[in-house]
Amino acid sequence: MVVLPPASTEEAFTAIGRDERALRPGAERLCRLLGVNADGLTRFPAGSRPVYTAGELVLKLFPPVTTWPDYRIEAQVLAAVAGQLPALTPQVHASGEHDGWGYVLMSRLPGVPLDIAWGRVSALDRDRLAAQLGETIAALHQMPPPVIKDWWPADWPSFVSRQRAQCVREQRELGLPAVWADQIPEFLAAVALPAGPPVLLHTEVMREHLLVSEGPGGAWRLTGLIDFEPAMRGEREYEFVGVGVFVAECDARFLTGTLTSYGYDRDQLGADLRRRLLAWGILHRYSNLRWWMQRLPEPSRSTLDALADRWFATS
Secondary structure (H helix, E strand, C coil), X not given: CCCCCXXXXXXXXXXXXXXXXXHHHHHHHHHHHCCCCCCCCEECCCCCCCEEEECCEEEEEECCCCCCCCHHHHHHHHHHHCCCCCCECCCEEEEEEECCEEEEEEECCCCEEHHHHHHHCCHHHHHHHHHHHHHHHHHHHHCXXXXXXXXXXXXXXXXXXXXXXXXXXXXXHCCCCHHHHCCHHHHHHHCCCCCCCCEEECCCCCHHHEEEEECHHHCEEEEEXXXXXXXXXXXXXXXXXXXXXXHHCCCHHHHHHHHHHHCCCHHHCCHHXXXXXXXXXXXXXXXXXXXXXXXXXXXXXXXXXHHHHHHCCCC
């Protein structure tokens, strides 16, 4: 019997995660069990999880690595947001476990990832996309989070406290130079972070997870938001770390358009907000300042204040 290979640790999954000879037979068998034609099964080249397309459907596999989010989060959050956002989200057709792996079978959305289309999108269309993104995030945050058993973290303030306690060590382990890591404790102590009611967070709004389509006259529009696997419940401003670092990428006009469309007044887009967003970036679940520094423009000075002004610039 063809089965998906065991991968209960990160090391085991790293060893087989890109090995189609190990994964594809099990993925094809799962498709057949779900009533999906696997003849044209094609794997998406990007992403940390094995994700396949079969016609108008997408099959996403979740290895049984206990330290990673599991399939239930994506399946139940997608069910909760279905039809509730200005941008489309995938419709769940089936979800469950097979050979120890989790899976979600969902609809494939129209459009191409924004990271692929970005260079072809005009300044005017980027303004339109920023506004649509802000409206979509606002609608997401207005929704009551679904009830999901054992959804991590159960307590947002405790999560923030743990991140504060370990962030310097983690950033050093990721290779952040001391000139930056040594500034973190004083910087975080000086930034007052809000503690509002937790909202439903996507947490990884990035160009790769935004689908766009070119309409009549060449105008681009936001057609989809995907990859809700790392969704959490928490402070709303945490969401804009991904928007700043992975969508705007220091484009002050784009970030301004997103934030004002979301609901911020222009007089709220000053230094205090920029420092809060960098603080949330330092505390982010997947924070990696060294890697971010390699992909984003350098600040004018080697200070976290200058980094906040550069990465989360607004116009």
